[in-house]
Amino acid sequence: MKGAVPSPRSGQDGEGEPDALEVDTIAAAPPILSLRFAPPSLPPGFVVRSRIDEMLDAARGGDVTLVCAGAGYGKTLAVAAWAQSVHRLDRTAWLAAGEGVGVAAFWHDVIVALRMLPVVADEARIAEFMPGPAFGDSDVAGLVDALSSLPETVTLVIDDFHRLTSVDLLKSIHRVIECGVLTVHLVLISRVEPRIPMRRLQVMGRLREIDAAVLAFTPGEAEDLCARIGFGLDPESRERLMNRTQGWPAGIRLALLSATVEYGGDVHAALTGFGGGGKLVASYLLEEVLARVASSDREFLLATSVTPVVCADLAQALTGRADSRAILEQLVARNVLTVRLTGRAGWFRYHPLLREFLRDRLTIERPQEISTLHRRTAQWYLDSGELIPGIRHLVAAGDWLAVAKVVGKSALPLILTIHGGELAAALAPALDVVERDPRPEVLLAASVVAHHSRDFVTMRQNALDAETALLASGVEPPRWAQVIVALARMVAARVFTPVELYESANEVLTVATGASRNELPAVGAYAVIGRTNVAISLVLRGEFDRARVHLEDVRVEADRAGVALTSAAAHAYLALLDVIAGDLPEAGRRSDMLARLGVRRGWTQQPQLLAANAASALVHLETDELDAASECIDSGFDLVLHGSDLPATVVLQIAAVGVALARRELHTARAAASRLRALSASCTGLPLLDHWVAVSLARVELLCDDVDSAEKILTGLPASTSSSSSEFSAELVTIARAEVLLAQHEPRAAFDLLGTPARYAAHRTLVVEAALLSAIAADRLRLDSIALERMGQAIDAAAPIGALRPFVAHSEEITVLLARYRHLNAEPSELDRALLVRLTAADGAATIRPATPSDPLTERELAVLRYLPTMYKSAEIAADLFVSVNTVKTHQQSIYRKLGVSTRRAAVDRAREWRLL
Template sequence: MGQPALQVVPSGGRPAVPPGFVRRPRVADALNRGVRHPLTVVCAGAGYGKTLAVAAWASKTDQHIAWLVAGGAGGLRSFWLGVVAAITDADGDSGNAALADLTPGVEFGSAELERILDALCELRADTVLVVDDFHTISDPEVIASISELLDRRPSTLRLVLITRTEPPLRLRRRQIAGDLVEIGADELAFTRPEVEEFCRRAGADVSSADIDVIVEKTAGWPAGLRLLLLSADRGDLHEGLRRFGGKQRLVAAYLLEEVLDHIAPSDRKFLLATSIADPINANLARALTGRADSGTVLDGLVAINALTVQLTDREGWYSYHPLLRELLRSRLDAENPDIAAPLHRKAAAWFVGAGDPIEGLRHLGLAADWDQMLTVLATVAVPLILSPHAPALVAAMSPATVQNSRGPTVATLLIAAVAEFQRGDFAAMHQNAMAAKEFAEEGLPARLIIALCEMVHARISRLAELVDRGAAVATIVRSVPSSELPSAAGLLLIAENARGIGLMHRGDLEAASQILAVCRDRAAGAGISLMAIAASAYLTIIDVIHGALPAVGRQVGEVLATVDRRGWSREPQVTALYAAAALMHLERNELKLAEAAVERGCRGSRTQSDAGARVLLEIAAVRIAVVRGDVFAAREARVRLTAVCAAAGALPDLLRRWSHVAMTDVDLMEGAATDSVLVEPPEGDDYAAALERTLLAQFYLRTGHPEEVFRVLGNAARFAPYRVIAAKAAVLGAVAAHMLRRDSDALVRIGEAIALAEPVGAVRPFIVGGPSVPKLLERYHVVGERNQRFVEHVLEQLADGPRRPIEDDESADSHLTERELAVLRYLPTMYKAAEIAADLFVSVNTVKTHQQSIYRKLGVSTRRAAVERARERNLL
């Protein structure tokens, strides 16, 4: 069979623009720009409306348009005769006479071609030559002659080539020279507003949601839009949209006729095998097809515009049009129904090896290979459940969870357990894991997932077991060679993080800090962001315990900003952060902020998602109510705390004792005689013991036994690691000294409390000290010299209102009595004897007697000299 004959279409016979045609202004703009250059190439696959787009532009332009349809072009003579005829017809009377007179004979050679090229370069009127179906021209002589014409850069002739494939005209060189404008599928594809207009002009009643579906299914492919409306039942367009796809008869026929029938059999087989993955790259295609030339094949499909595109945002990756991919998958199932599952397994192995286990799991789900899915999940992917990729991970596992509801196996039960963890249904997680444990063999994947689920369960309802459960996971991980367990590093982080949190709950703060700091840093580096946040949150709670309140404020602010920005405020790993914020604000007496943190933590956390953090939130709620003096709120908070502690199971040591102290605070607030207060101070100098000692000191103050306070508190050094507790102990000691009329000792102790509390902004130690604390602070502010702004701030907090400016404190000497030292501190002030007497609750004569004794012991005779001598001896 010979080549199809060339068609010469007169200018008046170029394709007519149909009435419902949707114009694309960007294409017209590109063509207007293009005809200012020697060459414009409109290149896209079948069905992109290339010809109509150019025809629509031609109908509106003032340019002389010569339109030539190449139907295979039967050689050099046939092509150029067609060109001459088309241009002559387009120019009419204004054409070039030399070109119009050309009538080459049968013998057409280089001389005749030269005459035509010369004539084209001398056209008097600007002319645009449109060559449609350029991709059908395969004669090398024709291609070479067009290239020669372009090299001459005729000033009045512009070429517009409409083609399905990129023409072999050295386009990159012409692009660099500025002689080329290209219009591709991206410009020709319909935008969403254009899809909407297309449907409206076609009389289709579609909703905004329908438009979204159409855009998704057709990707703006004009032929796809027409096929959709042709195949859909106008009486039930929505159902038609739902069913529309590459498998529909009309669509399949078009794709077969216009795309697949023009592709070599070997490439067709390549398309079928690679259609199971989207997108695809050369290495993945090689794994699926065994073809070493996969990259070349993909580039060739792009070059011939076989509805295949190279992705601009992922170098080396390609994608098939959605309708073509659906047809290919349908043909794959029809022609070889047993090949899809093995192909998906190959794809899964490739993706796991390439570091994308989620996509690997998705392919295993499509292959219904649940055992291998469990293996990949346990050995590679499970740490991702604590990362931003968790929803995608669970989505990839969804076929297994669906299968689990139909016919559970050990593999589907454990896969479903991991999915339930991400969804926050921890009861279902534990139930699935325990069901699997009854039948699970000793395989590594099952043992790992079961151990992880038991560890999570301990964190929710068996807090005392958390350290041991974390250690059990770590033991399993370390027993396996790292080559067999790619996720080992992530799994060890998960286990160690749980151990660190459990140690913090026990009160082993130093070991907990070391473990959690490592977990935070490594988890952040490994992209396990939620674990990093959990570790940071518990480190922040440890900082609260040590009284590093400014550092806590900074850390809480930074992490909460990340949490809010990423939409993680309801993730269970964040609960402890709200607890840290609440405890920090409480110590600073920022009660509204503390209350907001408690509310946000309780509202955002899932039920018992982190029982330890929830206990701490309720402890903060109890103490907020106690500081406010709100008996009813304190009782309600105590009830909630009791319930949360019961749900958490046997509590570790620190949480158990901390909760007990908070509950007993409510008893003391109510003035109830209670057996819950210890009679003797606890052993040890840990944080729980510090809490209990200060609680017992409060009890003795309230029951009128100040002398017992010093026995209970003992050596102040035991409170040194816990700055805020140390400040509270100093306040309680000051109050006890004041009650025993040891005024100088009281001032020294209140000064110690201020020195401890001021750098971290701790106010609560003064608030819980009782009604005599404001008087002690007033005295300190009169005779002291340091931290006066902080003292004023605390007094304002206690008085709930502003005060006047004030001043500061020092220490005392042993050869003066307590009363003499107390009076001495007033001497540098403007207080008169009567004012000093009123402040110290003694008579004026007593003050004068102490004053004369001070003068005698210091060897002076005036008040001013006494002040100077006292300063020389560091008594002031």
């Protein structure tokens, strides 16, 4: 095994990774999304202000420039003008922040924006980094590494930064900023001060601010603007203009527009009717402008204000006007707060002040038309393949039946992608509506939101309530409703009752395969998701051959269906099957590939990789790399917080018990066994887990010298079976029973029970254990030649796969026997040498720990120790204690040394044993 999930060892070249996981998941951005990756074009008469350009130019890599002011200060256009100059265009990436965007989707968009730059396009680290839905802290480190690999410094502009409200997202952005990536100059354009700590950057000289005072027009700039659009201002009018607007760019533009529309170009007259600033000025002037435009153009503006961006086709769908393109072009030419968007030809955007004003007028004047306009907008987006904007407008229209249809037919698979947060945000109003109007369609939408929030109890209840209501009508529920309910039931089974997973996953598969693409356009994704869970349930039932066939097929089908993480999940369970088969090198290779992929893509927090963590931990355990196994276990339990794979969690805890047994840490083993009992309580009825858990618990009792309890745990489990489907489970129990018989000093019974090692040939690690226990039993019976023969069989079986654990576990009994075997086999193998080193170390290891640490913990170490049972990370502990992260880590290592452990979990267990906690 070369590495652990999700932290692989360095120096791996990635050779041999399956093509299915190497597909580039950055597809061409859809039309609406592509508009977010380009700045707006500059309106006629735009005044370039070199003083602002100079401030932006002064920033270096690692700096942050904050452009912060209220609406109408020309923030976006000022930065866009700077970015679009010839010598900056190829090194400035642009991203307009979206509504309800989550952590993964935001960083995905950042990567896409950067890859559009010529200097970045071929950079391998950036090209491979593709955040998963559960993007987390460890992925931020990988992102920083990827950004640091850029060949030269670039500027990343985040427009509308105030739209980003997710606490987790802002935290991840702050972490990246704190790292000071020297290859990226970050420009944040926001209406309000960002909700991330910025003052520390200011102290460090890394923050540059462009505020309202800087963005306000000077008298000279205002005069230049007037001259560019054909106004000649006398000194009195210029003074009045500046006094009334205080240099507010939107106010100046609106005043000139009002003068053009109503006062024949007389700015002085246009300025006589209003006072104050900000929105009051804007509302007055926009009212003046809108009152004077043609009635048909006014209707056009009101109707098209329901969407943040508009093109001629969409405008025509909303207004019925075939001349929509001409009207939009005219608005730009007349400077009516409308700009072209450079990301895609033919798209336009109203200034936020204008759009807000128009929406207010529409609500007042034509409230009955708003739902119709939203429905038309939604239909246009859906016809264009833009599912989430379409859903957002259907929600705004209150058409929950149409919402549920779109979700069930096409959009639901997005919940498993980086766009899951956006889908959940679009559906979030269902949570309020369902309390007063629990119609089936609202319940189904709320179920999807609950899934994203990992509130699986509410998810299941909402889906089942919806199903009950639909069935009460006496008509079979439509396919789109059936698939949402079936998926909710399947997820609930995987979380709460895995024994029901096979049936519920097959239900998903039946609904999907029985539907046409007209009924369920997302049928391909549903089929893959269903088949993956069928395969997982087959693993748990012990039907390994059938499971492997399904998983191999899913690997290929998942990428074709656009659910690449499902392909990773298939690989993870294939790694677990490799462990069960005893093919440790293949399990290690597959898990290591997933580890590297997780780091490169930003998938280290994906619950789909949990089974790979469990497989990796078991491989390290069998090869006696206990520290590496513990690292995998700790990483795996971090993933448990993000996902719903209870069976993989149980296997991970089995590995944790195994590590404690290998270290002969009595209290840690008991604590791990207690956690295993609690986790596995909901997994009864699954042959693989029932037997594996029982064997692990029995071995803990043997470690504690409670042979009777070990025997009791194994009583009632079948010793053998003719069914190949449960062969592994039965053989595992047989070996455990043989261990109990040896502990009861019944070597003959153990020897007879084990039989020949050949019976375990399908599971190579079991061959090693069975042969070794048989050798011990034969040695006790004074069957010397058979004992040596079995020892040779154990070594021959262990050598190709590197299985050391069984030898170390029974080191006290095999030392003499192994020496005799070596004496008769003069040419020692690599395994012999490794065994000699490990057994020597094992002989010197104490099996009973002192009741208290010989070197007492300091006050500071005790303070850090109290945080270890919590979910606090090192950085959070450091912040609480007002020390550096390195200081916390130094204290942690000292605690581990004094307690005689190597992991955080073991330190907590040992501290509780010694009553330090």
